[in-house]
Amino acid sequence: MGKLDFRAWLFHLRFTKIEMSEINVQLNDGPAAQVAAPITVAEALKKLDRETAKQALAARVNGREVDLAFTLAEQQNGEAIKIEPVLPESLEGLDVLRHSTAHLLAAAVLDLFPGTKLGIGPALLDDPRYGFFYDVITPQALTEADLPVIEKRMRQIASRNLSYRRDEIPKAEALRIFQERDEPLKRELIDEKAGETVSVYYIDNSPFIDFCLGPHVPNTNKLKAFKLLSLAGAYWKGDATKPQMQRIYGTAFFTQEQLDAWLKQREEAEKRDHRRLGKELDLFSIQDAYGQGLVLWHPRGGAIRKEMEDYLREQLAQRGYGLVFTPHIAKRELWQRSGHEETYGDVMFSPMELEETQFRLKPMNCPFHIGIYKSAQHSYRDLPLRYAELGTCYRAELSGTLHGLMRVRGFTQDDAHIFCTPETVRGEIIDCINFAFALLGAFGFDKFKIELSVRGDGTTNKYLGSDEDWQRAENALVEALEGQGLAYERMEDEAAFYGPKIDIKVEDAIGRLWQLTTVQFDFNMPERFELEYIGEDNKPHRPLMIHRALFGSMERFFGVLIEHYAGAFPMWLAPVQVAVLPITDRANEYAEKVGAELRRAGLRVETNLKSEKIGAKIRDSQMQKVPFMLVLGDREMEQGNVAVRERAKGDIGVMSTSDFVEMARKLVEMRALTNT
């Protein structure tokens, strides 16, 4: 049914006198039944499957989301009306649940603070921090102390098992209702968005009414596990010139157990927050005076960055990549030719001009690597060519979307572009995947989720490239994954417009997934830049091009790493690997000697000669999460030994300096993930 048909049908349902008749309904592709109409979706579901009917939160009727109270009156073209229940434990179900809870929140606020003006209140599914919000202007500004009070009122309303009721009213009537209720923001929305009739929702016997398309749960009884989380400032429509509002954040789940588990993870995540740890451990800073989203790596963060780069460079050399270096800016025409200006223009920094030529900062490295490829003729014998670069890119992300190291404006990709023939592409993909696993594993990630994003069916016009190209590329990716026995999830219609891709997400220490590695085909750029190689047949051919980044961005990976280890890095990554702590001033000279010996062995050492008690020095190193502390007193000095303390285990005994050096070096060389 098309959009217009559906509207006509709804209109028909509402405004024609409906006579009793028999209609056919069907549960998904399952059981069907003939029922007397009109009948609500809830009743029809009961006749199809009692258990499902009990569970359902809403439904899709012939593909359209509706409430369970939606009335079915007649079928079209004699075909059975298809009902798909929206069930708990599905993303769609969570959306309905959270959106309905946002309404409950608004009802509680209105109940407690009459005169409140409401903005919008959507569900959030992608934000790991929150599940929904509602923007409000209360007569007196809210404080954090109001949240438990509002939450309590939400529970009271929920326990009364009130119905969510939808109504369709003429626009003029809707405007009048919200005028009467002195809700100017809702009026503004209706003015802008509504058609001739307006869909409104009530929570019966509560002061709440909303302009909303739904669907919602049938009654407040379905809302059992929710929590209000925080309060933030917000502007109406995100516009600083518009009225200032307060945003109440909360979340909701299907069960209390799910909510509790999530709250625990959230608490754990807060302890690991890389922005806090970054400051405490002196790893990096982002300072407003330099620009939001621009990262300053401090020496201790720099030490970790160096280890990341060293590992990468070693591997690149072993795996036959050539290291390239390219500028941060290029002529604007280049970005026009590459298509970046067209498709990425809104995240590129504005052009700058010199001698009547315009330049733009690079949002990606690809065109530069293409420039290197194009600088010479290539035969099939030269391919594959693999160019790798730690390329620093700039993207004009809006300030509201920036988040610590996770989302920034300037970042360095561990980027590479592989130019190859159709014959070698499968092997290249396999190498990329193996490389990714080796790298992610080396940094301590051992749980992965792989997604294969493909074009899907019936939407071919938004994708570039021929069907043959796509099929071949997809086959190469599938064969590479399946040949390695890797489980993956197929994501239909999620490919980049220029080609299919494999994304690898890692699971961190507290079970969160982070998207890091990406391996992508590109049919677009070889075409735009007319790339060629001479084939065995002596004729020119287009090479295939693969973009791949394993860390993704160095900044983001660093952020994930900080949170994964909660700042307690394994020995080889730790910014300070050994702290040398003399017990008294008498041992200072010996401490400096030991420190120098460790440094000569390539270890990162800090010698603490402050005149503090040894307990304070140990505490300080412990706070800095230094893997090993060497405690030096008179006895150690006389015997040329060190008393070793390990970060997690405490004292592990006295040994000679050279034995300690050997042990420490081994841990570093092996890139060991634990200190045992």
Ligand SMILES: [Zn+2]
């Ligand atoms: Zn709603």
Ligand SMILES: [Zn+2]
């Ligand atoms: Zn690229």
